Amino acid sequence: MKLKISAIAAVAFLAIAMTPAVTAQAATNPALQAEVKALNASGKSYTYWIGLIFSDVANQTASDNIKKWAAAKGIKVDPVMVNQNNLTANITAALTAGTMPDALDIGSGLMLQLGSKNLVNVQSVYDELGQKYGGWNKAALNFNAETYAGKGLGVPFGINGNLINRRLDILAAAKQKRTSPVTWEESLNMAIATKQPGAWGFATGNVGDAESVFGAQLKGYGGRIANDAGTKCTLDTQATRDFLALTMKAYKAGAYASDSVTSDGAWDNNKYLGGKTVFIANPGSVYTTLINGSATWEKNPTLARNTGFSALPGGPVLRVAPSDAWLRAIPKSSKYPELGKDLIRQLAKIGQAKAYYAAAIYGPVLKQYNSFSFWRVSVDPARAGLFDLATNGTSSTFPDTNNAAYAEFGSGFNLSQMVQRYLYGGKSANETIAQAQSTCQAIYDKYNK
Amino acid sequence: MSLATKTEERSAPGKLAWLFKGDNLFGYLMMAPAIGVLFMFFAYPLFYEVYSSFTDRTVGHAGKFIGLKNYIFLLEDPTYIKAAINTLVYVSCVQIGKFILGLGIALLLQQKLFGRGLWRALVLVPYAMPGFVAYMVWKLIYNPDVGALNIFLNQVGLIDTHIAFLSDGHYAMPAVVIATIWRGFPFWTIMFLAALQAVPKELYEAAAIDGGNAWHRFRHISLPGIRPVILIVFMLSTVSTINSFEAVWLTTGGGPADATLILPVFAYRGLVQFQIGQSAAAALSLMPVILAFVILILRKLKKD
Structure with missing residues (x-):
């Protein structure tokens, strides 16, 4: 019992x-x-x-x-x-x-x-x-x-969201200021001053890295994808032309790396980790790799010490810090x-x-x-x-309205393609903007039927 | 009961009688699994894609039937037109290159060479290599900073600066075409080699006796002898090149500025933009051209 x-x-x-x-x-x-x-x-x-x-x-x-x-x-x-x-x-x-x-x-x-x-x-x-x-x-x-x-x-x-990672040692050697650049134009001038080809290590291909940086630059120059109501595309403006002029200045000065247009998602990370560029936009993975190493990169505390981090610069009109x-x-x-x-x-x-x-x-x-x-x-x-x-x-979309049309425009890398046509495709600013405006409006119209 | 109904009733079992004759039923039962697999993995996806191309379907939204709107949209889209033209240029150049290289090397490997077996095995290497590896190697070769091609051209004095082969609109398409030819020509070589070996040797001997030179032998014996194989290889390879995705995607992603954008990449881009209906239309838009091409080749084969 x-x-x-x-x-x-x-x-x-x-x-x-x-x-x-x-x-x-x-x-x-x-x-x-x-x-x-x-x-x-x-x-x-x-x-x-x-x-x-x-x-x-x-x-x-x-x-x-x-x-x-x-x-x-x-x-x-x-x-x-x-x-x-x-x-x-x-x-x-x-x-x-x-x-x-x-x-x-x-x-x-x-x-x-x-x-x-x-x-x-x-x-x-x-x-x-x-x-x-x-x-x-x-x-x-x-x-x-x-x-x-x-x-x-x-x-x-x-x-x-992206932070600017910059090479403090290279910039110091080129007699550039140690503090972070306030405008995109300033960061470009600093990159050109280093005389290192591809020093402005931003991607220009059909990748999210390129689309997000171009988006921040466009808005910095006062450009918008669409109006406040999120219904009508507003790319065909002087602000977009000013933004394109900035990219052309970088291109002509050799500040974009020659393979920036065939970049993939890890391209700019690898450029920076390999010591091949001065500026990149990165959400923090590069720093983590410098500190901890990865399957492809060994730890690099020296480069980590020589790296400065700052928010994305602004343009003459606006400074955005897109967070998603x-x-x-x-x-x-x-x-x-x-x-x-x-x-x-x-x-x-x-x-x-x-x-x-x-x-x-x-x-x-x-x-x-x-x-x-x-x-x-x-x-x-x-x-x-x-x-x-x-x-x-x-x-992430400020000052644009965050809606499905905006998301589709971005996922199709339409800003990057607009820039590519201008820099690599021989199209004029007016032609490439007109094409981007037309593509954009078709997308927005679809959602506003 | 009407006369018509009576006739139908009488003839219905008669209509199916053929099924039970001899081994007919057993034969059809044996074929059923294969037909089922074909339907599941070929017919159903194809019909589904055709149907999707007539809808405004996007990711997460079934969409509704919109007739030919997707196709009309594509015809009005300058990027699609560019992709279609690029596809035509890309496929034509690649096929011409594969034919010349494939046939040339097949003729060479048919000769009595030292280590012929080894050469024949080596020629297969590009084809046996996984596409991903092959195109990533080509991407490295074309690299403007550390690529072997730039270093070589610099050292032999042909250029004094570095060329960004994949990033320059003028060089990108030829660069991708060369990489694609390199990867695909061994298939042509092996097929041509096999066909050349089947041409009766007596014909060459007779031609030699009649005073025919190498060109005459090639023009009047080899070429007609392997003509059916040329047509078949041409057809298969063209269809696969039209649908080629990895060569462009892995090297240029369709850039720069759409200079190497071909239709499969265009369709893929549409898909990542959630546009399933439009992507399906883009992917199917070359179907009539491919069908016409295949029918033409098959007719020629039949004539031969």
């Missing part, structure tokens, strides 16, 4: 010990409990697409955090690493085949494209996290604006939206976020994250720049 009671007690203890988290969560959210049961009954795994970034440690941390959450929930999980550059193609295929993940990391442009037709509204989670962690930083608040078409479609988890975000979203096709919301809450926890930000190249989204020590300039100048961007930066 004694043995029987002990055996029952042991079995009961084991049962309780093995499912603590499930019962704790289930008690608070019946819908979540039902989803856990349904997922386990299906024998399938919960799928999450992690957007790969230039830090293996950060990618692994994200994956580990998701696995820990799944273990606590008592479910199987499949965190899939997806190259951010291939996300559009992957989503296109997954939507067609009906194999979308249960939740995913997504860029703001693609999120706008998918829209409320394809994504679950997670505004309640956004509001809840804001209250819990002292509010959202300025850059993350842009995604909560009433005028923003993607409001509620995703929860921001990382602010990204990566967000967590839940496709409507997921049978487990409550699990998705729970995962977003879990990944936002201070401990999880700190471990991730320590390795990732993102600025903080929530105010309680601002106290992490690595945002200080003395600890990590690149992350300090990202912190500055997250707390003071302008929206």
Whole structure:
């Protein structure tokens, strides 16, 4: 009899010990409990697409955090690493085949494209996290604006944007000032003064790096893609001609690298890490590589010491500091939206976020994250720049309206192509602007039917 | 019951009777898996693409039928026109280059050379190499700063400055064409070599007795002897070159300023801009030309 009671007690203890988290969560959210049961009954795994970034440690941390959450929930999980550059193609295929993940990391442009037709509204989670962690930083608040078409479609988890990295030693040798350049024109003159071909190491090809820098330059000269209403393209202006004149000046002076037009996403990083250029725009991955090394580059503390970081320069009219975000979203096709919301809450926890930000190249989204020590300039100048961007930066499209048409215009690298036609294609400024204006208007018209 | 209905009832089993004759049913059952696979992986995607090209489908939005609007939009798009012209230039130059190089090297390898087996194996290397590796190597060769071609041309004194072959609108297309020819000519060489070996030796001996020189032997024996193979290789290679993506994408991405933009890259760009319907239309726009070309070659083969 004694043995029987002990055996029952042991079995009961084991049962309780093995499912603590499930019962704790289930008690608070019946819908979540039902989803856990349904997922386990299906024998399938919960799928999450992690957007790969230039830090293996950060990618692994994200994956580990998701696995820990799944273990606590008592479910199987499949965190899939997806190259951010291939996300559009992957989503296109997954939507067609009906194999979308249960939740995913997504860029703001693609999120706008998918829209409320394809994504679950997670505004309640956004509001809840804001209250819990002292509010959202300025850059993350842009995604909560009433005028923003993607409001509620995703929860921001990382602010990204470009900082100027410049070679202090080369600039000093060329008798240039040590402080950061204030205007694009000034940075170009500094690059030319070094007499190093390709010193203005910005890409000019069909890549996001080129499109974002050209966008900031165009706006600095007072140019706009479209009007305030986000309906009519406004590229055919004197401001655009002034911006093109800047690019032509750089081209004629040999400040663009001769292979800048065949660049890929890592081209400018490699140029800088290889000591072949003086200025680049980079979100922090170069500094991380200089400090930690990577599969292709060894650590280079000397170059790290000789690198200055600053916000993007401005033009004669405006200085923008475009900040964008990566967000967590839940496709409507997921049978487990409550699990998705729970995962977003879990990944936002201070401990999880700190471990991730320590390795990732993102600025903080929530105010309680601002106290992490690595945002200080003395600890990590690149992350300090990202912190500055997250707390003071302008929206990625400012002063343009952030809508799906703007996202499509950018994803087609239409500014880069406008510049390419002018620099490499022998087209006049008027011709290339007219073509860009026409392409742009066709895109905007499509969304304003 | 009308007479017509009666006739239908009587003839229905008769219509299917052929299926049960002999091994017919068994034969069709054996073919069914292959037909199923063909349908799933060829017919369905093709019809789906054709259908998509008549819709305004974008990523995440099924879209609606819009008739020929995508095709009309393409015809009014200067970038598409440029891509179509580039495709024509690219394919023509590549095919001419592959033919000359492929046939020339096949004729050379047919001769009694020292280490002929080794040469025949070596000629296959570019074709056996993964496309990604091959084109990245060419990208390095063309590099303006450290590329082998610039260094070589400088050292022999042909140029006194560095040329950005892939970034200069004048050189980009020839540079990509050369890389594509290099990667593709071994297929032509091997096919021509096999065909040349099948030409009866007696014909060459007879020509030699009649006083025919090397040119005469090539013109009147070799060339007619391998003509069917030339047509088949020409057809297969042209179709694959028209759809070639990696050569351009990996070297120039279609740039600079669309100088090397060809239709497959144009269609891909449309896809990353979320425009599935337009991309499908762009990808299919050369289909009639390809079909006409294939029919023409097949007719010529039939005549031969």
